[in-house]
Amino acid sequence: MTALDQKFAALAADNAPGQEVRQDMSGLDAVMKGGLFNGTPVDFSHGDVDAHPPTPGSAEAWQAGFEVGGQQAYTEYRGAAAIREKVAARLAEFTGHPLSADSELIITPGTQGALFLALGATVTNGTKVAVVEPDYFANRKLVVFFGGEVVPVALTYGGQGSDNGPDLAQLEAAFKSGTEVLVFSTPNNPTGVVYSAQDIAAIARLASSYGVTVIVDQLYSRLLYTGESYTHLRADPQAPGNLITIMGPSKTESLSGFRLGVAFGTAALIERMERLQAIVSLRAAGYNQAALETWLNEPEGWMDARIAAHQAIRDELVSLFRAAGIEVAVPQAGSYVFPKLPDLSVSPEVFVQLLRRQAAVTVTPGSEFAPGTRDSIRLNFSQDHEAAVAAVKRIIEMIERYKA
Amino acid sequence: MTALDQKFAALAADNAPGQEVRQDMSGLDAVMKGGLFNGTPVDFSHGDVDAHPPTPGSAEAWQAGFEVGGQQAYTEYRGAAAIREKVAARLAEFTGHPLSADSELIITPGTQGALFLALGATVTNGTKVAVVEPDYFANRKLVVFFGGEVVPVALTYGGQGSDNGPDLAQLEAAFKSGTEVLVFSTPNNPTGVVYSAQDIAAIARLASSYGVTVIVDQLYSRLLYTGESYTHLRADPQAPGNLITIMGPSKTESLSGFRLGVAFGTAALIERMERLQAIVSLRAAGYNQAALETWLNEPEGWMDARIAAHQAIRDELVSLFRAAGIEVAVPQAGSYVFPKLPDLSVSPEVFVQLLRRQAAVTVTPGSEFAPGTRDSIRLNFSQDHEAAVAAVKRIIEMIERYKA
Structure with missing residues (x-):
């Protein structure tokens, strides 16, 4: 391995938000439990600018x-x-x-x-x-x-x-x-x-x-x-x-x-x-x-409405995770939640791929953020409210299905 | 000087196209010969997208x-x-x-x-x-x-x-x-x-x-x-x-x-x-x-017209420089000419600043392209045809004025 090979191995971006489409998902069928879920696909790896559109003007x-x-x-x-x-x-x-x-x-x-x-x-x-x-x-x-x-x-x-x-x-x-x-x-x-x-x-x-x-x-x-x-x-x-x-x-x-x-x-x-x-x-x-x-010049009330919409999604998702016994901190700002997965029968990385394949839900694996948070997943909840709620319910069912 | 200071000294961008506005031009008056020229300012450091507008659509x-x-x-x-x-x-x-x-x-x-x-x-x-x-x-x-x-x-x-x-x-x-x-x-x-x-x-x-x-x-x-x-x-x-x-x-x-x-x-x-x-x-x-x-999908004839417009400007500018005894190669493609300045009473860098101050003409000094081409100037001639011709006439007069 040359110095450049090493340098770029450290920049692996396959799990980066938005890049999941480039992953090789063959081999996943061997570990899959149960069938596919119905429901609107939700990509929690980034915000949904169709659900929360760009600033007016x-x-x-x-x-x-x-x-x-x-x-x-x-x-x-x-x-x-x-x-x-x-x-x-x-x-x-x-x-x-x-x-x-x-x-x-x-x-x-x-x-x-x-x-x-x-x-x-x-x-x-x-x-x-x-x-x-x-x-x-x-x-x-x-x-x-x-x-x-x-x-x-x-x-x-x-x-x-x-x-x-x-x-x-x-x-x-x-x-x-x-x-x-x-x-x-x-x-x-x-x-x-x-x-x-x-x-x-x-x-x-x-x-x-x-x-x-x-x-x-x-x-x-x-x-x-x-x-x-x-x-x-x-x-x-x-x-x-x-x-x-x-x-x-x-x-x-x-x-x-x-x-x-x-x-x-x-x-x-x-x-x-x-x-x-x-x-x-x-x-x-x-x-x-x-x-x-x-920017920093939005119409009166626009930012308040945007915050309120996100706060409502935050509150409901956090309640859902907690009701299912899944540890999650309440975000004080921003649109990320970072719930911790319980012990599963598959690795967190494989679970993230299964989520995408079986439940049409994309999340970012915790290993992207620190070596010590491999067992967490990040969700950007700037999404359509109803779709996000339904998708989190699917995540919870998937966790139940794959619990160790 | 730290390693970072050295690294960034090598990235000096003051003479880079478009950055001339950040230069300190005080002190220029002491070497200035003659007065200011009248004429439309021309910035040859980059193309004029108003004169040659973006692709239709x-x-x-x-x-x-x-x-x-x-x-x-x-x-x-x-x-x-x-x-x-x-x-x-x-x-x-x-x-x-x-x-x-x-x-x-x-x-x-x-x-x-x-x-x-x-x-x-x-x-x-x-x-x-x-x-x-x-x-x-x-x-x-x-x-x-x-x-x-x-x-x-x-x-x-x-x-x-x-x-x-x-x-x-x-x-x-x-x-x-x-x-x-x-x-x-x-x-x-x-x-x-x-x-x-x-x-x-x-x-x-x-x-x-x-x-x-x-x-x-x-x-x-x-x-x-x-x-x-x-x-x-x-x-x-x-x-x-x-x-x-x-x-x-x-x-x-x-x-x-x-x-x-x-x-x-x-x-x-x-x-x-x-x-x-x-x-x-x-x-x-x-x-x-x-x-x-x-891109690569322009309306029929659009590219031919764009090439013809630039070829006409190229031909006239090259003729003007050559008629004044200034060495210049005929570009085979693109919209740059790179004429060579004769010996001047000021350094090429100062001459470039004087051009901007006295003649409202911005060019890029040759030292940006190689250590050995300090005595040349680069003009992007993707400009309004008439304005470019008038500006090159001013450059030629300035060269006469500052000849060693």
Whole structure:
């Protein structure tokens, strides 16, 4: 195996959301118990933008961008200045901290693009990077791709209130032993844990005192459920000197088909990210950038309705899992649930394939998010409410069928 | 300077097309001779999609993709299967060699995205990569970013017919001494040289016999002028076993604002590229992929008219430069000219800034394409014909004004 073979073996993407169609499912029949279920297929690997459609006006904004022509097609690599001005002002208000549109913001092809650029700008051969477990699966892959070393930090997510959060002792130990970068998501993907004000303050203090660069993925921070509160690291008085915050309209706002994200924070890092973007993909598609006109600028009441719709789905799915005796944490924000499977007669990976084959339900295996969460499955419940409920009932029946 | 500082110093993008707006131009007044010119500003750093508008139907195809909804938003990372089927068939016909839509094609965010993925899939720490000089500026930057080593191969472009082309002796010497990858563009960017059938055959033979992976950027291969012929490396009977061809609709077809490109060739490399795309930006924007419906599928006569319009501009600009005694090769394809500046009283970099300040003309300095072409400037002449002619007249007057 060459160095490149190894590098790309670590990037295996067959279980990544949306890629399941490329799996070889022959051989599954030998272990199958019982027949197929009837019911609407549900793909919980990503949100359903037909059930929760894109922000009103987004397609019209695209069309307006197209009609602007060349100026909109060929923006600066960091994105069109006029759009950055508007978005920066709204992000400053949302996060409670000022933001320079000129030097502290870059528009990227999706939040995935933002994460790639942020880690590319801060990780090279030998860089130690603290990665929370479980967390978004690409974080670890990106660190390895850039030649860095993953230093795991455990996240508690099954507990009540302040029990949840990162292991701060592990985090400080990592920082003490030469970790230069911390990357994490809050709300956490896949568990829906929102880092508490205390945890965010502690991260700010520790990162500042050890000189650690922090990349915080706040993709789901707008989809916050009743009674929850959210703390923005960048607004902390002790926020670290090197800090990148990542957001985007792909999830809550259902603009995933536009591939738009933003990264904002330390100017020197944004400058590096733009240099990298220049060789990666030049810029987020010019006409698509125009759709950011609608972002953080939705019609009155639109976001409340979207949150309410998701909260109702969340509550019903969590009740169903719990009534069946399946452990699941209640997500505080976002649209992921991460139930834990009981012992089964097949491996979790095979069970996930059987779910798709027998029950027309696609979920993402927990092994994508941390080595230690192999026995969990992630569901993005941004789906048609009724279809999601029916699909979770099928998952529960499948669990009963395959229980060890 | 840290390892990351060095890595990003090598990615300086201030002179990259479209980024000139971020330059510090203070201090220019001290060397300025004479006043400002009147005239329509012309940005030769990229094509003018207002003068040469996007393929008919492209915006409508986007709208149709948006209306398809979730299925179009969340395609496989390598792109929507139905679109790949159509594009693969058209590319097979265009290049004269079969192509599997399932395993040999990936849709990317622009051809820049395709180049990034192709080099990322083939270059790691220590990989020796043959890079033609001059050639597209990102090629060298990408090799360095991935930790590879650039092995330069000279291109002759000022000569007549078969004088032009890569130095095959240098190429073989590079292959003999451990070079594992060759990347080049034909038509060459910035000179417009089309590699001859003989040169393509020689590259095929050499790459096959030394086991070298080849990445060939054919972005401009459709904009071929009267009397010229084009040879596709992938159709050569001795084409190398590891070969990626890159194309896209950003230039000739003016779909740059959609950020769409394709890479096609060896299935194992396409598979790697998809794994990399999964952590870089997931996929080309889903709705945008729908615009590929129009690609290689334009209305009858549309491409002929586009070629004729560009050929007329090319002929007039070349005549103007030559009448002023300025050396310039006639591009055989594409929309770049690469005239050589005479000795000036200011450096070529400062002259390029003065052109923008005094003459409202933006060009790309030759140093972006090779260390040895500092005294040339690149013009993308896909512009309004009259405005381009007037702007070149201003360039010529500026050259007179600053002649050493």
